[in-house]
Amino acid sequence: MITGKNYIGNELSAEGTKKYTTFNPKLNIENKNTFYEASSEEIEKTVSLASEAFESFKKVSGSKKAEFLNTIADEILALDQTLIETYMSETGLPEGRAKGERGRTIGQLRMFAELVAVGSWVEATIDTADLDRKPIPKQDIRKMMVPLGPIVVFGASNFPLAYSTAGGDTAAALAAGCPVIVKSHPMHAGTGELVASAIIKAAKKTGMPNGVFSNLNSSGIEVGVQLVRHPKVKAVGFTGSIQGGRALFDLASQRPEPIPVFAEMGSVNPVILLPKATASKGEALAKTYAQSITLGTGQFCTNPGLILGIKGDSLDNFINILSDEIIKIEPSCMLHPTIIGNYEKNKSNALQQSGLTVTADYQNDVATNHARQTVTTVEGKTFLENTTLHQEVFGPFSMVVQCADARELETIINNLEGQLTGTILAEKEEATTYISVIEALQNRVGRIIFNGVPTGVEVCPAMLHGGPYPASTDSRFTAVGIHSIKRWVRPFSYQSWPNDLLPDELKNENPLGISRLVNGKQTHDTI
Numbered sequence: 083m084i085t086g087k088n089y090i091g092n093e094l095s096a097e098g099t100k101k102y103t104t105f106n107p108k109l110n111i112e113n114k115n116t117f118y119e120a121s122s123e124e125i126e127k128t129v130s131l132a133s134e135a136f137e138s139f140k141k142v143s144g145s146k147k148a149e150f151l152n153t154i155a156d157e158i159l160a161l162d163q164t165l166i167e168t169y170m171s172e173t174g175l176p177e178g179r180a181k182g183e184r185g186r187t188i189g190q191l192r193m194f195a196e197l198v199a200v201g202s203w204v205e206a207t208i209d210t211a212d213l214d215r216k217p218i219p220k221q222d223i224r225k226m227m228v229p230l231g232p233i234v235v236f237g238a239s240n241f242p243l244a245y246s247t248a249g250g251d252t253a254a255a256l257a258a259g260c261p262v263i264v265k266s267h268p269m270h271a272g273t274g275e276l277v278a279s280a281i282i283k284a285a286k287k288t289g290m291p292n293g294v295f296s297n298l299n300s301s302g303i304e305v306g307v308q309l310v311r312h313p314k315v316k317a318v319g320f321t322g323s324i325q326g327g328r329a330l331f332d333l334a335s336q337r338p339e340p341i342p343v344f345a346e347m348g349s350v351n352p353v354i355l356l357p358k359a360t361a362s363k364g365e366a367l368a369k370t371y372a373q374s375i376t377l378g379t380g381q382f383c384t385n386p387g388l389i390l391g392i393k394g395d396s397l398d399n400f401i402n403i404l405s406d407e408i409i410k411i412e413p414s415c416m417l418h419p420t421i422i423g424n425y426e427k428n429k430s431n432a433l434q435q436s437g438l439t440v441t442a443d444y445q446n447d448v449a450t451n452h453a454r455q456t457v458t459t460v461e462g463k464t465f466l467e468n469t470t471l472h473q474e475v476f477g478p479f480s481m482v483v484q485c486a487d488a489r490e491l492e493t494i495i496n497n498l499e500g501q502l503t504g505t506i507l508a509e510k511e512e513a514t515t516y517i518s519v520i521e522a523l524q525n526r527v528g529r530i531i532f533n534g535v536p537t538g539v540e541v542c543p544a545m546l547h548g549g550p551y552p553a554s555t556d557s558r559f560t561a562v563g564i565h566s567i568k569r570w571v572r573p574f575s576y577q578s579w580p581n582d583l584l585p586d587e588l589k590n591e592n593p594l595g596i597s598r599l600v601n602g603k604q605t606h607d608t609i
Contacts, residue, residue: 084272086117088124089297091131092282097121102301104271107174107451108415117271120298125308128296132232132261133314135293140229140259148199150288155191157280165276169242172270174415187243190250190541194257197564206587206598221578224588227571229259231316234309237267238321239417240381247277250562251319258570261294268301269418310334320345324552331555344569345555348474349502350387351536356508360396367507368403374535376455379414380478384503384536387474389482390491401482405442405457413452422451425477432475437464453477462490495522500550503529503536
């Protein structure tokens with residue numbers, strides 16, 4: 083049942099006077115539930131409760147945290163069709179997408195549960211004492227990762243489950259031992275409340291401290307600003323626009339005690355189409371990319387918004403086939419009138435730039451809030467001179483840049499902003515002759531793909547979902563996979579500490595049986 087209230091720890095609260103509703107973009111009507119934006123007093127209460135919860139939650143064993151995360155997954159599944167129908171009513175996305183994203187969310191929770199149950203993720207490192215060492219005795223020093231404290235997670239507009247209330251940021255932070263406060267996204271507040279109720283049920287069932295999780299409603303920026311500024315908040319997770327992520331980053335940097343903001347932001351995900359591949363399989367690639375550009379109405383952070391190739395008949399043929407194929411695809415609904423409004427505005431701004439040619443623009447009538455897909459092309463020289471053309475158009479839009487030669491292609495890559503992904507479409511032997519182009523792309527992205535599409539982010543330990551700014555605010559970290567837990571911890575050392583006072587992870591007996599680096603050797607052995 084959706085109440086429209088905020089979860090302040092285990093309690094529902096609606097003290098604020100500001101109300102709002104969500105919107106069904108498919109039906110083009112407001113949804114019936116009313117939501118109460120969190121008041122300043124409720125925010126203060128929430129953060130204080132999270133800070134109190136941290137004192138006990140940071141000491142909870144890995145096995146108990148694993149039980150908590152697995153129970154969250156169970157409770158989300160128990161929401162069954164209610165969650166799916168609410169998701170669909172707030173996003174316009176189909177049932178298959180809703181169930182697929184729910185599956186990913188469940189998978190992430192269980193993945194982190196397994197990680198903390200094993201326990202070796204803390205990177206326990208032990209250098210034992212050598213008091214006879216000359217000329218200076220060596221002290222016993224032991225290090226491990228410890229949680230930062232209360233984390234604020236901002237729900238993402240385009241992933242109401244996998245990147246929002248119980249999504250990757252939340253799962254990783256809870257696994258690390260950090261209480262989480264979610265600033266629910268206003269476009270899917272009902273979905274958020276349902277998932278929040280599942281987390282609260284799981285917390286109660288597994289005996290987690292009150293305040294380990296809270297969910298606050300907000301229709302604007304005020305609640306988020308107050309949370310980021312609060313001195314008891316220790317880090318922020320965000321998935322969204324460059325403008326939003328940068329604003330949070332600046333707020334956090336201006337605090338008396340600056341805190342990290344791990345923001346995953348905009349990306350055009352450049353695709354490099356090399357000549358031999360263009361000639362040998364251009365038709366197949368064009369058909370594949372027509373599907374990738376329009377997948378999910380282009381509302382993925384890894385959407386291929388930029389394709390770079392070398393001028394010639396093969397590239398012309400690729401552009402023609404891509405343009406023909408993309409307008410055969412039936413337009414689909416975007417997430418919200420605001421999002422399609424921004425798409426149309428940003429697309430119009432791109433189309434007004436001198437030298438840009440439209441090669442495909444869906445012209446048939448479409449239902450309300452459905453986006454018309456567009457493909458454009460431009461000369462490499464023009465693209466280099468006009469950085470407006472470098473900016474993301476969030477939606478089913480892509481630009482093909484026709485480079486004069488390999489040198490201009492490399493120059494363009496070097497002048498791109500940081501990106502989440504880069505793709506090389508090439509014959510295997512061809513790739514070896516374009517090493518400098520590939521290396522240039524590697525310097526601008528977090529993940530490089532060979533003969534594939536960037537859409538689709540596998541949740542696995544080897545995945546890097548991040549990249550140089552502005553793809554993310556810190557390219558050293560990933561927002562996907564088990565290593566994303568590293569965002570919510572810091573290394574901490576004990577020197578000359580009595581064995582019985584050390585945490586179990588660092589004791590001589592290794593009571594948890596975890597893998598540790600002891601005097602330079604990775605081992606499960608006792609000391």
